[in-house]
Amino acid sequence: MATVYYTASSLDGFIVDEHDSLNWLMRNDIDGSGFGGYNDFIATVGAIVMGAATYRWLIDNQPDWLYTQPTWVVTHHPETVTTPQVQTFSGDVSELHPMLVSAAGDRDVWVVGGGRLAAQFTDAGLVDELVVHFAPCTLGAGQPVLPTQSRWRLADTGRNRDFVGARWLRAAD
Numbered sequence: 340m341a342t343v344y345y346t347a348s349s350l351d352g353f354i355v356d357e358h359d360s361l362n363w364l365m366r367n368d369i370d371g372s373g374f375g376g377y378n379d380f381i382a383t384v385g386a387i388v389m390g391a392a393t394y395r396w397l398i399d400n401q402p403d404w405l406y407t408q409p410t411w412v413v414t415h416h417p418e419t420v421t422t423p424q425v426q427t428f429s430g431d432v433s434e435l436h437p438m439l440v441s442a443a444g445d446r447d448v449w450v451v452g453g454g455r456l457a458a459q460f461t462d463a464g465l466v467d468e469l470v471v472h473f474a475p476c477t478l479g480a481g482q483p484v485l486p487t488q489s490r491w492r493l494a495d496t497g498r499n500r501d502f503v504g505a506r507w508l509r510a511a512d
């Protein structure tokens with residue numbers, strides 16, 4: 340099964356603005372069952388991994404834990420992860436990946452982000468698919484969607500209300 344980095348970005352390639360806000364994203368309209376929509380995507384996900392900054396953003400901004408799938412937070416500070424159903428990992432993501440694949444069973448692994456964690460999976464050759472929905476705005480600064488060098492093969496594109504979505508597969512070098 341696939342390991343997928345699925346995220347949303349500004350047109351200039353940022354996943355969060357310089358004030359750690361996603362308001363620029365949330366104000367746009369998207370159909371969860373439209374092209375690349377979240378409702379269809381999350382049904383394909385069997386295990387989840389996210390970086391410490393993404394975890395902290397969720398804890399600070401969402402009243403309830405959103406995910407039913409087994410989830411790992413990658414952090415140097417496991418004591419800061421207080422969600423009971425979440426496990427922690429520190430170190431080389433290549434060592435975590437087999438656990439994610441095993442937990443996912445016949446479904447996919449979702450690399451939620453942020454970009455810094457997704458870059459480590461990408462550098463290790465572990466991201467099979469990249470799915471990005473681009474919101475119709477630029478931010479000028481923030482955290483980048485994928486801060487590494489990588490090559491992809493375009494597989495699919497589509498409009499979803501305010502967003503343009505695209506799906507790429509890892510390019511075979």
Ligand SMILES: NC(=O)c1ccc[n+]([C@@H]2O[C@H](COP(=O)([O-])OP(=O)(O)OC[C@H]3O[C@@H](n4cnc5c(N)ncnc54)[C@H](OP(=O)(O)O)[C@@H]3O)[C@@H](O)[C@H]2O)c1
Nearest residue numbers: 347354390391392393396413414415430452453454455456
């Ligand atoms: N637009 C979207 O759809 C979207 C999606 C995902 C995230 N986001 C946003 O993006 C922002 C965070 O992205 P980001 O790229 O800055 O950070 P991130 O990838 O979420 O987290 C990076 C942090 O994770 C920990 N970490 C990463 N790799 C590690 C490793 N191998 N071993 C141990 N710890 C490791 C380190 O924190 P410690 O040293 O503190 O442990 C590191 O500073 C958040 O604001 C989030 O809301 C947006």
